[in-house]
Amino acid sequence: MFESIRRSLNELLERATPPEERRAALSRMKETLVQARLGVDDLRVGVEKARAQLERERAELETVRRRKGLAAQINDAETVQVAERFEALHAERAEVLEQKVATQEREVAIGERELEEMTRELKQAMHAPGPMPRAAAPDPLDDGSANVQQEIAGLARERARADREADADRRLEELKRRMTKGPE
Secondary structure (H helix, E strand, C coil): CCHHHHHHHHHHHHCCCCHHHHHHHHHHHHHHHHHHHHHHHHHHHHHHHHHHHHHHHHHHHHHHHHHHHHHHHCCCHHHHHHHHHHHHHHHHHHHHHHHHHHHHHHHHHHHHHHHHHHHHHHHHHHHCCCCCCCCCCCCCCCCHHHHHHHHHHHHHHHHHHHHHHHHHHHHHHHHHHHHHHCCC
């Protein structure tokens, strides 16, 4: 998933890099790490959406099964037949969504492990001895993980705000569309 940053880290650690190049490489790696964290956050959001969709599908399946049972009690063969068709459809959708959730959860786990490993490797690269003297000039990238976490949190807040605004816009458009239709 994040092979390019891993290769860059290994190259940085394995060869003697001039201070300017090292700072630039570490800066790019740090930016990539932030993007990777946002990517993993997106994966987590996708899992939550898929879980919600699965729960809705399971609720629909239970409703269809309940209706089928009621129709069978009053000997309504036609309704039972229709309910069986919908029961099969909702059961299949629920099964697919269960597989989707399981797959996405595994993808998140892989992403989290890679992200943890990349973070550890980046910290190692930032503190590795090399041609760049630490005492001569402070490393602008060595700001600790708190600033990185703050930056990530800020980006996540911006994304969440944009998502909420997009959802509000979508709902407003839907409401406008329904209002222009009038009563049915």
